[in-house]
Amino acid sequence: MSVVVVGAGPAGVRAVERLVAAGLRPIWIEEAPDGGGRVFQKPPPGFSRGHRALYGADHGRAFALHAALAALKPLTDWRPDTLVWNLRPGDLDVVSDGTHERLGWERIILCTGAMDRVVPIPGWTQPGVTSLGAAQIALKTQGLAIGRRVALCGTGPLLLLLAQQLTKVGAPPVLVLESAAWSTTLRAVPGLAWNPAAALRGMAWRAGLKVQTGAVPLRVEEGCTALRWRDSRGWEHRTEVDAVAMGWGLKPETQLADLAGARFAFDRLQRLWLPERDAAGRASVPGVYLAGDGASIGGSVVAELAGTRAALAVLQDIGEKPDPLETTLLDRALAREARFRRALERAFPYPHALAAAMPDETLLCRCEAITAAEMRASAAPEINRGKAATRVGMGRCQGRLCGPPAAEVLAQAIGCDIAEVGRLRGQMPVKPVVL
Amino acid sequence: MTRADVLVLGGGGAGCSAALHLARRGADVVLLERGLVGSQASGVNHGGVRQQGRHPAEIPLAIRSRALWSRMRELCGTDAEFDPCGHLKLARGEAEEAELLRWNEMAAEHGLKASMLGRNAIRAQHPYFSDRVVAGSLLAEDGSANPRLLASALARSAREAGATLLEHHEVTAIEPGFRVEASGREFEAPVLLNCAGFWGGKIAETFGEPVPVYPLNPNMLVTEPLPFFCTRNLGVVGGDVYLRQIARGNVIFGGGRGESDPALPTSRPLPEPAFAAMARAVEIIPHLADAMIIRCWTGIDGGMPDALPVLGPSRTTSGLIHAFGFSGHGFMLGPAIGAILSELVLDGRTDVPLEAFDIGRFARQTALAEDASKTRLE
Ligand SMILES: Cc1cc2nc3c(=O)[nH]c(=O)nc-3n(C[C@H](O)[C@H](O)[C@H](O)COP(=O)(O)OP(=O)(O)OC[C@H]3O[C@@H](n4cnc5c(N)ncnc54)[C@H](O)[C@@H]3O)c2cc1C
Numbered sequence: 001m002s003v004v005v006v007g008a009g010p011a012g013v014r015a016v017e018r019l020v021a022a023g024l025r026p027i028w029i030e031e032a033p034d035g036g037g038r039v040f041q042k043p044p045p046g047f048s049r050g051h052r053a054l055y056g057a058d059h060g061r062a063f064a065l066h067a068a069l070a071a072l073k074p075l076t077d078w079r080p081d082t083l084v085w086n087l088r089p090g091d092l093d094v095v096s097d098g099t100h101e102r103l104g105w106e107r108i109i110l111c112t113g114a115m116d117r118v119v120p121i122p123g124w125t126q127p128g129v130t131s132l133g134a135a136q137i138a139l140k141t142q143g144l145a146i147g148r149r150v151a152l153c154g155t156g157p158l159l160l161l162l163a164q165q166l167t168k169v170g171a172p173p174v175l176v177l178e179s180a181a182w183s184t185t186l187r188a189v190p191g192l193a194w195n196p197a198a199a200l201r202g203m204a205w206r207a208g209l210k211v212q213t214g215a216v217p218l219r220v221e222e223g224c225t226a227l228r229w230r231d232s233r234g235w236e237h238r239t240e241v242d243a244v245a246m247g248w249g250l251k252p253e254t255q256l257a258d259l260a261g262a263r264f265a266f267d268r269l270q271r272l273w274l275p276e277r278d279a280a281g282r283a284s285v286p287g288v289y290l291a292g293d294g295a296s297i298g299g300s301v302v303a304e305l306a307g308t309r310a311a312l313a314v315l316q317d318i319g320e321k322p323d324p325l326e327t328t329l330l331d332r333a334l335a336r337e338a339r340f341r342r343a344l345e346r347a348f349p350y351p352h353a354l355a356a357a358m359p360d361e362t363l364l365c366r367c368e369a370i371t372a373a374e375m376r377a378s379a380a381p382e383i384n385r386g387k388a389a390t391r392v393g394m395g396r397c398q399g400r401l402c403g404p405p406a407a408e409v410l411a412q413a414i415g416c417d418i419a420e421v422g423r424l425r426g427q428m429p430v431k432p433v434v435l
Numbered sequence: 436m437t438r439a440d441v442l443v444l445g446g447g448g449a450g451c452s453a454a455l456h457l458a459r460r461g462a463d464v465v466l467l468e469r470g471l472v473g474s475q476a477s478g479v480n481h482g483g484v485r486q487q488g489r490h491p492a493e494i495p496l497a498i499r500s501r502a503l504w505s506r507m508r509e510l511c512g513t514d515a516e517f518d519p520c521g522h523l524k525l526a527r528g529e530a531e532e533a534e535l536l537r538w539n540e541m542a543a544e545h546g547l548k549a550s551m552l553g554r555n556a557i558r559a560q561h562p563y564f565s566d567r568v569v570a571g572s573l574l575a576e577d578g579s580a581n582p583r584l585l586a587s588a589l590a591r592s593a594r595e596a597g598a599t600l601l602e603h604h605e606v607t608a609i610e611p612g613f614r615v616e617a618s619g620r621e622f623e624a625p626v627l628l629n630c631a632g633f634w635g636g637k638i639a640e641t642f643g644e645p646v647p648v649y650p651l652n653p654n655m656l657v658t659e660p661l662p663f664f665c666t667r668n669l670g671v672v673g674g675d676v677y678l679r680q681i682a683r684g685n686v687i688f689g690g691g692r693g694e695s696d697p698a699l700p701t702s703r704p705l706p707e708p709a710f711a712a713m714a715r716a717v718e719i720i721p722h723l724a725d726a727m728i729i730r731c732w733t734g735i736d737g738g739m740p741d742a743l744p745v746l747g748p749s750r751t752t753s754g755l756i757h758a759f760g761f762s763g764h765g766f767m768l769g770p771a772i773g774a775i776l777s778e779l780v781l782d783g784r785t786d787v788p789l790e791a792f793d794i795g796r797f798a799r800q801t802a803l804a805e806d807a808s809k810t811r812l813e
Binding site: 088368385394396398427434 | 656
């Protein structure tokens with residue numbers, strides 16, 4: 001039985017762990033030089049900050065995950081630094097350090113993780129502007145603050161977490177713009193086990209941060225010297241900065257699920273097309289399983305649970321009989337987390353109106369240098385037609401970054417529902433490769 | 436029931452051009468397209484606009500179309516990024532060089548002036564070629580265009596000229612006469628144009644004239660933008676690789692076949708032909724070796740065993756005219772196909788000789804090898 005697990009973040013580690021416990025020896029593929037995923041990414045060799053300094057309150061989980069990772073590597077066909085660039089029924093193509101290989105699979109668990117979700121604004125492609133995730137990784141892995149006068153824009157827990165982490169290292173941001181209105185966040189409180197509004201306010205207060213809620217960035221000025229932004233009352237401001245980090249939540253890396261032929265459905269809350277899956281993680285195509293942020297954004301706790309659950313689904317499907325109590329407990333925990341997640345999505349929604357209304361001159365697609373005006377002018381009936389007419393999504397990133405905002409722009413321009421403009425079709429290779 | 440003079444089945448380059456030419460001459464045209472216009476072969480091809488290397492029977496068609504490419508802006512409001520950058524066909528050995536010479540001689544009889552570049556000239560003009568390249572034939576008036584723009588532009592102009600183009604209208608039933616059903620609506624016209632690409636075979640079959648058409652899926656690749664080096668459209672004798680560099684620097688190339696399920700329809704590129712095409716490209720242009728591939732794709736064209744289209748009146752049914760099976764090189768021909776169809780419908784004749792494209796040829800030549808590897812792509 002050839003079982004493949006793609007990804008060695010929280011979901012991948014727990015999936016592999018459960019498979020190994022059942023006596024299997026999966027092929028385990030990770031694009032990065034080592035496992036841990038984005039959230040528990042290890043510092044590069046030579047950096048020696050401890051778990052507590054690196055991962056804060058989560059250091060216990062980070063430590064446990066890294067320990068599991070280390071223990072599991074020798075029990076699997078471990079392949080770090082390896083990119084899966086194509087996936088078809090029964091086989092997949094990988095490249096590692098320039099060497100290509102074709103591998104077979106009968107069951108595959110995709111734990112492909114997520115990337116930052118951005119809203120292009122004028123000036124966003126200049127040096128000095130980065131994503132919240134990238135800014136955090138620079139800080140986490142190399143102790144690097146992205147600037148001296150940093151503005152942070154986005155939504156959700158990561159925004160304030162990063163603000164707090166920057167403050168801690170002595171580089172407090174000069175500006176923090178949370179796009180969710182205070183009232184939006186408050187309305188979602190009943191669905192949450194904690195009160196994010198209060199918690200975040202407390203966190204901000206403790207860190208001595210002033211957070212603008214309901215506020216959005218409008219433009220990064222030439223040379224990334226200042227940020228123009230709008231507060232919740234509609235007033236515009238200008239703040240001098242030397243770096244900007246932006247991020248409105250995360251976006252699952254679903255390209256491999258797409259190539260596998262999985263059916264996708266539009267998720268209203270996340271405003272994204274996501275691969276369909278059952279509660280255990282089975283995709284619509286036999287043999288393909290999905291877990292973690294690569295399937296739907298849930299965070300690292302959910303990812304660990306979902307990884308184990310997907311592995312159990314594999315075991316069930318190949319005729320093993322795992323303890324029913326184990327699956328029941330997992331299913332319950334996942335359902336609870338899902339409710340919480342939905343509330344969190346409502347508390348910190350993707351600012352789609354900001355994306356839809358981006359000024360005409362905004363570089364919507366940075367790979368191909370296509371403006372929002374060009375997408376609007378295409379008046380295409382769906383997004384692939386818009387891509388064909390304008391080249392949006394045809395560059396290096398293949399629409400991973402610009403796809404969702406492009407759909408918002410197009411839907412608004414032709415006056416239809418976002419789900420109706422559809423999603424960009426994926427093709428091999430999922431990332432640029434040398435053949 | 437909607438009545439028209441002419442019903443066009445299929446909104447690729449052939450169908451849209453037919454609708455445009457017919458409407459310009461006052462005919463009442465309805466075009467029915469299953470998906471969006473230009474969403475099949477006509478919208479996803481390599482964009483090669485070449486007369487170079489064509490079968491002798493296709494040369495008059497290609498010459499007619501090439502003339503239209505020069506007036507594309509007039510015809511449909513855009514030049515679809517047509518760039519007459521020249522098509523350079525390369526020989527990788529003496530046998531291939533001889534083949535180039537033979538073709539040039541034949542084409543000269545049709546008035547096409549291709550010029551030979553020998554070993555020294557080609558080295559001097561194209562220093563990026565490897566020693567594998569021994570000669571080339573340049574047809575300077577050939578070039579390339581952006582396939583994503585042409586069919587929709589033709590469609591827009593056809594609408595402006597008064598044609599009715601209905602997208603998301605899949606033809607599901609046809610009765611003699613012709614009564615056609617699409618998306619629950621009925622259409623009637625005395626003339627029916629079969630411009631349904633690969634799927635044209637199924638339509639011909641309904642009228643009792645099956646043809647050996649197969650789904651042809653050229654495998655395509657595109658690199659990230661590279662420093663500009665190559666202005667010409669490149670091909671090789673045998674057609675196992677072809678490439679061009681667009682203004683943004685990306686090199687687009689093809690070779691080999693992907694896979695498809697025309698019933699859905701869906702198609703996808705495959706890794707093996709991508710590796711092979713890359714290897715062949717590197718063989719002639721070594722510095723492509725480290726180029727990053729950012730996307731692969733393919734599409735579905737109607738492939739015929741003799742690599743020639745089915746073009747002309749039906750043998751079984753009067754009023755039915757076929758135009759499909761362009762075998763991987765019909766993007767360039769699309770504009771002329773529409774003009775010719777409009778002449779067949781309105782004048783009952785056309786200047787371009789069509790005998791070689793007669794649908795009856797398959798009944799006559801049943802012994803034809805179904806060797807698809809002869810097909811010239813681009
Ligand atoms: C990857 C690739 C690369 C190529 N490269 C080149 C090149 O460089 N140069 C060149 O000249 N040619 C090239 N070609 C060939 C060229 O694209 C085709 O020959 C040409 O576009 C065919 O045009 P068409 O109108 O016959 O077919 P299509 O564009 O396929 O149009 C047929 C239409 O009919 C519709 N249809 C089918 N059945 C029905 C139905 N029942 N009801 C309603 N509608 C229906 C389809 O949806 C489709 O839109 C390439 C082809 C491919 C796939």
